[in-house]
Amino acid sequence: MTDHFSFTVNATDGAARTGEIRMPRGVIRTPAFMPVGTAATVKAMYPEQVKALGADVVLGNVYHLMLRPGAERVASLGGLHAFMNWPYPILTDSGGFQVMSLSALRKIDEEGVTFQSHIDGSTHSLTPERSIEIQGLLGSDIQMQLDECVKLPNSEEAVEKAMRLSLRWAERCRVAFGEQPGRAMFGIVQGGAVERLRVESARALVDLDLKGYAIGGLAVGEPQEVMLRMIETVEPHLPREKPRYLMGVGTPDDIVESVRRGVDMFDCVMPTRAGRHGTAYTRFGRLNLKNAKWADDPTPLDPASACEATRSYSKAYLHHLVRSQEILGMMLLTWSNLAYYQELMAGLRKAIAEKRLEDFVAETKEGWARGVRDGEAEPVGKVES
Amino acid sequence: MTDHFSFTVNATDGAARTGEIRMPRGVIRTPAFMPVGTAATVKAMYPEQVKALGADVVLGNVYHLMLRPGAERVASLGGLHAFMNWPYPILTDSGGFQVMSLSALRKIDEEGVTFQSHIDGSTHSLTPERSIEIQGLLGSDIQMQLDECVKLPNSEEAVEKAMRLSLRWAERCRVAFGEQPGRAMFGIVQGGAVERLRVESARALVDLDLKGYAIGGLAVGEPQEVMLRMIETVEPHLPREKPRYLMGVGTPDDIVESVRRGVDMFDCVMPTRAGRHGTAYTRFGRLNLKNAKWADDPTPLDPASACEATRSYSKAYLHHLVRSQEILGMMLLTWSNLAYYQELMAGLRKAIAEKRLEDFVAETKEGWARGVRDGEAEPVGKVES
Numbered sequence: 001m002t003d004h005f006s007f008t009v010n011a012t013d014g015a016a017r018t019g020e021i022r023m024p025r026g027v028i029r030t031p032a033f034m035p036v037g038t039a040a041t042v043k044a045m046y047p048e049q050v051k052a053l054g055a056d057v058v059l060g061n062v063y064h065l066m067l068r069p070g071a072e073r074v075a076s077l078g079g080l081h082a083f084m085n086w087p088y089p090i091l092t093d094s095g096g097f098q099v100m101s102l103s104a105l106r107k108i109d110e111e112g113v114t115f116q117s118h119i120d121g122s123t124h125s126l127t128p129e130r131s132i133e134i135q136g137l138l139g140s141d142i143q144m145q146l147d148e149c150v151k152l153p154n155s156e157e158a159v160e161k162a163m164r165l166s167l168r169w170a171e172r173c174r175v176a177f178g179e180q181p182g183r184a185m186f187g188i189v190q191g192g193a194v195e196r197l198r199v200e201s202a203r204a205l206v207d208l209d210l211k212g213y214a215i216g217g218l219a220v221g222e223p224q225e226v227m228l229r230m231i232e233t234v235e236p237h238l239p240r241e242k243p244r245y246l247m248g249v250g251t252p253d254d255i256v257e258s259v260r261r262g263v264d265m266f267d268c269v270m271p272t273r274a275g276r277h278g279t280a281y282t283r284f285g286r287l288n289l290k291n292a293k294w295a296d297d298p299t300p301l302d303p304a305s306a307c308e309a310t311r312s313y314s315k316a317y318l319h320h321l322v323r324s325q326e327i328l329g330m331m332l333l334t335w336s337n338l339a340y341y342q343e344l345m346a347g348l349r350k351a352i353a354e355k356r357l358e359d360f361v362a363e364t365k366e367g368w369a370r371g372v373r374d375g376e377a378e379p380v381g382k383v384e385s
Numbered sequence: 386m387t388d389h390f391s392f393t394v395n396a397t398d399g400a401a402r403t404g405e406i407r408m409p410r411g412v413i414r415t416p417a418f419m420p421v422g423t424a425a426t427v428k429a430m431y432p433e434q435v436k437a438l439g440a441d442v443v444l445g446n447v448y449h450l451m452l453r454p455g456a457e458r459v460a461s462l463g464g465l466h467a468f469m470n471w472p473y474p475i476l477t478d479s480g481g482f483q484v485m486s487l488s489a490l491r492k493i494d495e496e497g498v499t500f501q502s503h504i505d506g507s508t509h510s511l512t513p514e515r516s517i518e519i520q521g522l523l524g525s526d527i528q529m530q531l532d533e534c535v536k537l538p539n540s541e542e543a544v545e546k547a548m549r550l551s552l553r554w555a556e557r558c559r560v561a562f563g564e565q566p567g568r569a570m571f572g573i574v575q576g577g578a579v580e581r582l583r584v585e586s587a588r589a590l591v592d593l594d595l596k597g598y599a600i601g602g603l604a605v606g607e608p609q610e611v612m613l614r615m616i617e618t619v620e621p622h623l624p625r626e627k628p629r630y631l632m633g634v635g636t637p638d639d640i641v642e643s644v645r646r647g648v649d650m651f652d653c654v655m656p657t658r659a660g661r662h663g664t665a666y667t668r669f670g671r672l673n674l675k676n677a678k679w680a681d682d683p684t685p686l687d688p689a690s691a692c693e694a695t696r697s698y699s700k701a702y703l704h705h706l707v708r709s710q711e712i713l714g715m716m717l718l719t720w721s722n723l724a725y726y727q728e729l730m731a732g733l734r735k736a737i738a739e740k741r742l743e744d745f746v747a748e749t750k751e752g753w754a755r756g757v758r759d760g761e762a763e764p765v766g767k768v769e770s
Contacts, residue, residue, distance in 0.1 A: 040705065044712040069680065069705045077683050077701050085697060276712075295454065298462050312470060316462050320425065320454045327429040327661075327712060 004181040005141075005211055007243045011353045015235065015262040018352040021243055023141050024182040025081070026088045028056040030243060030264040031352075033255065033345045034091060035338055036272060039064045040074075040084040043272050044327070044334040047086045053307070053335075054342040057142070058086060059267045062095035062134050063102065066124065067117045071137040079139030091267070092140035093247070094131045094173075094188075097149050097216070108148060110165070128172035132185070140183070142212070145173040147188045149217045159192035166190045167204050174208050184211030186245060192217060193226050195233045202237040213238050214245040215263075224254060231261045238262075252281060252344055252368070252380045256361055259348050271341045275334030278322035282310065282340055285368045285377025289333065294319035307339030389566040390526075390596055392628050396738045400620065400647040403737040406628055408526050409567040410466070411473045413441040415628060415649040416737075418640065418730045419476060420723055421657060424449045425459075425469040428657050429712070429719040432471045438692070438720075439727040442527070443471060444652045447480035447519050448487065451509065452502045456522040464524030476652070477525035478632070479516045479558075479573075482534050482601070493533060495550070513557035517570070525568070527597070530558040532573045534602045544577035551575045552589050559593050569596035571630060577602060578611050580618045587622040598623050599630040600648075609639060616646045623647075637666060637729055637753070637765045641746055644733050656726045660719030663707035667695065667725055670753045670762025674718065679704040692724030 002022045007030075009019040021028040035042045035050055037058040042050050050058060060080055065071060077083050080090055096113065099106060103115035112127030126134075128146045135143040147166035150158055170187045177185040187205035191197030205213060215234055218227045231246065238244055245265035246258050255266055271281060278290040282301050287294075297315040305311045309332040321329030344364070351360030371377030387407045392415075394404040406413040420427045420435055422443040427435050435443060445465055450456060462468050465475055481498065484491060488500035497512030513531045520528040532551035535543055555572045562570040572590035576582030590598060600619055603612045616631065623629055630650035631643050640651055656666060663675040667686050672679075682700040690696045694717040706714030729749070736745030756762030 039709045039711060040702070041711050041713040044716070046713070046716070068709060069701070073681065073701075076681065077699065083699070083702055083705075085702075296458060296461065314462065314468070316454070316458075317425070317468050317470075320468075324424045324453060326424060326426050327715060328426040328431070330712060331429070331431070331716070 005184040007212070007241065009240065011355070013352045013355045013357040014260065016259050016348075016352050016357050017240075017262060017264060018349045019243075019264070021089075023089050023184075025090075025141055026056060028089055028265075029345075029349060031255075031259045031345055031348050032056060032265050033341045034059045034265065034267040035341075036061075036267055036269045037084065037086070037090075038269075039068070040080060042338075044276060044330045045272075045338065047084060049335060050086075050338065051088060053339050054346060055338070057089040057091055060090050060092045060138060060140065061098055062092050062126075062131060062138075063098035065092075065138060066095065066126075066134050067119055071134040075137040075139070079137075081139055089141040090139070091142035092135045092138055092144065094144040094146040095126050095134070096131070096146045097248075099126060100149055108165075110168070112146070113148075128169040129176040132173050132176040143177065143183065143185045144214065145170045145185065145187050147190055147216055149190065149220070150192065152192055152217070152220050152222050154192060156192075156194055156197075159190075159194055160197055163190040163192075163197050163201050167201065170205055170208060170210075174210065186210060186212040186214050186243075188214040188216040188247070189234050189238075190217050191230075193222060193230060195230075198230055198233050199237055202234045206237065206239060210242070212243040212245060212265075214247050216247045218246065219249045219254065219268075224257070227254070228257055228261060231258055231263060235262045252341070253365075255341075255344065256348070256364060259352075260357065260361065271337035272334050275337045276330045278329070278333065279337075280318070280333055281337045281380060282371070282377070283343075283364075283367045284371030284374075286380045287315075287371075287377050289315065289318045289322045289329075291319075301336055305336075305339065306343070307336055309333070309335040310339055387567075390569040392597070392626065394625065396740070398737045398740045398742040399645065401644050401733075401737050401742050402625075402647060402649060403734045404628075404649070406474075408474050408569075410475075410526055411441055413474055413650075414730075414734060416640075416644045416730055416733050417441060417650050418726045419444045419650065419652040420726075421446075421652055421654045422469065422471070422475075423654075424453065425465060427723075429661060429715045430657075430723065432469060434720060435471075435723065436473060438724050439731055440723070442474040442476055445475055445477045445523060445525065446483055447477050447511075447516060447523075448483035450477075450523060451480060451511075451519050452504055456519040460522040460524070464522075466524055474526040475524070476527035477520045477523055477529065479529040479531040480511050480519070481516070481531045482633075484511060485534055493550075495553070497531070498533075513554040514561040517558050517561040528562065528568065528570045529599065530555045530570065530572050532575055532601055534575065534605070535577065537577055537602070537605050537607050539577060541577075541579055541582075544575075544579055545582055548575040548577075548582050548586050552586065555590055555593060555595075559595065571595060571597040571599050571628075573599040573601040573632070574619050574623075575602050576615075578607060578615060580615075583615055583618050584622055587619045591622065591624060595627070597628040597630060597650075599632050601632045603631065604634045604639065604653075609642070612639070613642055613646060616643055616648060620647045637726070638750075640726075640729065641733070641749060644737075645742065645746065656722035657719050660722045661715045663714070663718065664722075665703070665718055666722045666765060667756070667762070668728075668749075668752045669756030669759070671765045672700075672756075672762050674700065674703045674707045674714075676704070686721055690721075690724065691728070692721055694718070694720040695724055
């Protein structure tokens with residue numbers, strides 16, 4: 001095992017890349033999908049299951065963890081890895097995005113953001129320095145800069161203002177992070193749907209010579225084509241030798257299209273959240289198990305899956321569990337969805353290595369389309385309510 | 386594997402016995418604790434976990450399953466074993482107890498009971514014959530007679546009336562069940578807290594020559610001493626060569642005391658329900674993980690446990706999960722509780738086989754008392770709210 005952070009691109013196919021991030025806690029095979037472990041748990045999953053599916057890294061949320069159980073408490077208990085029984089790499093977000101989306105009474109100024117907890121109304125503040133401090137207390141392997149993420153659509157002025165503030169915060173985070181050989185801090189490209197601002201943000205962050213670059217502020221409700229255009233806009237300005245992380249994305253189709261455009265890392269609550277709400281993602285598209293049409297269906301989600309949940313339980317049983325609001329329904333569908341996401345990533349990595357990505361993408365989309373044609377599934381790109 | 390139902394007592398120690406029920410679907414080691422799989426799932430557990438803990442049989446509830454997904458549907462899907470991925474023995478209750486406790490607008494007469502579903506208000510009826518038919522459709526290995534279970538305390542007249550009705554229903558269930566070599570139907574001794582009625586019920590059921598005998602209508606709020614006295618009253622009248630099942634019991638202390646008095650089988654929602662509500666049962670007593678005193682405790686519930694959930698997660702982490710209402714908290718505590726219950730049963734079986742049951746009971750109670758003395762735990766006999 002290595003004692004420092006490194007990234008190697010092993011193969012490319014068009015703009016797509018496959019490679020490895022090496023860190024003291026393990027190797028992250030890219031393109032990678034990172035299951036979201038919001039409050040120190042990937043919801044409804046035992047950590048060893050998450051690893052067994054092929055996830056090399058999970059995401060933790062600073063906003064949730066700073067409020068409960070608290071970063072200092074996690075540190076005193078040995079760090080987030082020990083706390084949640086996940087000895088492999090952890091990436092943490094900076095807290096900024098969830099402060100905007102979950103907390104009340106936010107006040108943003110040059111210094112940072114002040115907000116009230118959605119749990120108990122208590123007042124907290126988050127500065128670039130405090131965000132990095134918290135991520136350090138948690139023991140995070142890949143830490144994200146604090147940024148301001150504005151809602152889209154928004155005025156170009158507001159988007160530009162937030163992008164410039166985020167750049168100044170990136171610099172402060174870089175200083176606060178300092179040198180930590182086994183860990184990395186990533187910057188976040190902002191700029192909304194404005195190409196000029198995206199390019200400026202990317203160039204300025206690259207000047208900071210960070211370990212990796214995220215594209216933030218996307219998948220916040222804009223059409224997929226806007227998101228993909230922003231990736232295409234930013235990609236040429238990011239160094240080839242650094243990992244690229246598209247934050248909060250996405251559907252299987254979003255992931256496939258983003259990998260084609262050179263993205264290396266993804267995180268999204270979709271497979272876990274959808275699993276808790278009765279939706280399955282499979283090779284044959286997206287299925288709503290709540291639907292009465294599954295009540296008498298003895299077939300599993302995918303008899304050829306390597307995942308026990310996908311292969312060994314009938315749709316009729318999953319339908320029954322979902323209708324009965326049984327915890328096992330959430331457990332099985334979360335498990336199956338994460339398995340499908342990891343299977344998709346493994347397929348993408350293999351296809352890139354074999355220089356047959358376009359064929360793989362076509363086969364994958366044909367599988368989803370077949371499910372829709374057979375009346376079994378809905379398009380995978382559609383976001384569930 | 387055998388093709389018929391049999392029970393063998395392998396060893397005794399005082400009134401306590403250890404033995405084996407053999408059936409086509411597997412061997413049930415007694416004394417046995419049967420996890421409750423209400424709606425075709427032991428809540429928050431994968432079926433293979435339940436088996437791995439040492440559970441040889443699970444319980445299914447006719448009331449829940451007849452309402453959703455429906456007995457005929459389960460039959461058309463291949464039976465309850467296939468439906469819920471549990472190929473081992475299943476015992477089903479008759480539905481009577483939960484009709485009384487969960488449904489609205491009950492009408493009981495000689496023929497059976499009519500009631501409204503708690504799910505959608507639809508009207509259903511359950512007769513002795515229909516209960517056995519449903520249990521057959523489910524494919525249940527051990528089926529229970531329909532009985533009328535009255536609340537305690539109650540008038541002797543009401544208790545006697547219900548006991549006599551239950552006896553007539555036992556006879557009708559016996560006829561409806563007929564001869565099913567690989568399966569068994571058990572009768573249920575009723576009679577409230579009235580010794581005379583309990584004895585009469587037991588004797589009349591024994592005259593029916595059933596495959597096993599349950600003691601019903603206990604653990605419904607009466608003091609433990611009343612329950613134990615009723616077991617002592619009934620036990621001499623039950624045949625030594627048939628299994629004895631104390632329905633709906635109980636706390637670890639209830640189980641230990643009942644095993645001492647000759648009971649072979651138990652079921653109870655306590656370990657699973659308590660697990661979903663933040664309570665752990667361990668060798669050191671009962672712990673409420675919601676309590677703030679665990680917030681900084683890095684120690685696991687029991688470092689010597691064979692169960693991963695009990696051994697590998699800190700109390701601080703479990704506390705965090707419970708406070709955050711995370712599904713993983715329910716999963717880990719349910720797992721740990723069922724592990725402790727199965728560990729206790731294995732300990733009881735071994736102690737009886739080695740004729741050291743009283744020593745084992747004393748050691749077990751000393752463990753619980755030590756937890757209470759150390760301020761770590763609450764008495765295990767106390768029923769959580």
